[in-house]
Amino acid sequence: MDRTRQYFTFVYGVLDGAHGRFRYVRAGHPAPVVLPRNGPPVPLHGGGLPIGMIEQATFDDETTVLQRGSAVLLHGWCHRGARRCGAEFGYARLLAELERLRDRPLRPGLDEVADAVRDWSGGCLRDDVSLLAVERSA
Numbered sequence: 001m002d003r004t005r006q007y008f009t010f011v012y013g014v015l016d017g018a019h020g021r022f023r024y025v026r027a028g029h030p031a032p033v034v035l036p037r038n039g040p041p042v043p044l045h046g047g048g049l050p051i052g053m054i055e056q057a058t059f060d061d062e063t064t065v066l067q068r069g070s071a072v073l074l075h076g077w078c079h080r081g082a083r084r085c086g087a088e089f090g091y092a093r094l095l096a097e098l099e100r101l102r103d104r105p106l107r108p109g110l111d112e113v114a115d116a117v118r119d120w121s122g123g124c125l126r127d128d129v130s131l132l133a134v135e136r137s138a
Contacts, residue, residue: 006052007028007050007051007052007053008027008050008051008052009026009027009028009029009030009050009051010026010028010029010051011025011026011027011032011074012024012025012027013025013032013074015066015072015134015136017136017137019065020065020068020136021065021066022063022064022065022066023061023063024046024061024062024064025046025048025060025061025062026046026047026048026059026062027048027049027050027051027057028047028048028050028051028053029050029076030075030076030091031043031044031045031046031047031091032044032072032073032074032075033072033073033075033094033095033098034064034066034070034071034072034073035071035072035073035098035102035106035133035135036067036070037067037068037069037070037138040095040102041073041095041098041102043091043095044062044064044072045062046060046061046062048060067136068136068137068138069135069137069138070135070136071106071133071136072133072134073098073110073131073132073133074130074131074132074133075094075130075131075132076129076130089117089120089121093120094113097112097113097116098113101113106133110133114131117129
């Protein structure tokens with residue numbers, strides 16, 4: 001950070017598919033979202049500074065358990081990447097889209113979320129757009 005004035009964010013996680021245990025750490029990145037089989041989407045807790053901001057930064061891991069048929073969504077665009085007239089797509093809009101599409105199979109639902117982001121931004125994305133979801137099989 002001292003030399004380049006740059007930093008990066010990420011989420012690193014490990015999913016134990018047999019038991020549904022998802023252990024993760026965040027470094028300044030938007031919170032992953034659990035997509036329960038039945039129920040509204042839920043952002044996960046935890047946090048941490050972006051890598052490169054403070055040399056002595058520490059990072060705490062968090063754990064959640066995914067029930068069978070649930071998924072966890074990692075994304076990297078809702079705060080900065082998708083903007084329209086200076087406004088961000090934002091968490092509230094992301095959660096509303098996920099709730100609207102929760103009865104869809106995972107892949108087509110993610111495609112529709114990506115389409116909603118592109119449509120909302122008018123094709124003028126200012127950053128990368130990434131979506132990754134992992135579903136625990138039913």
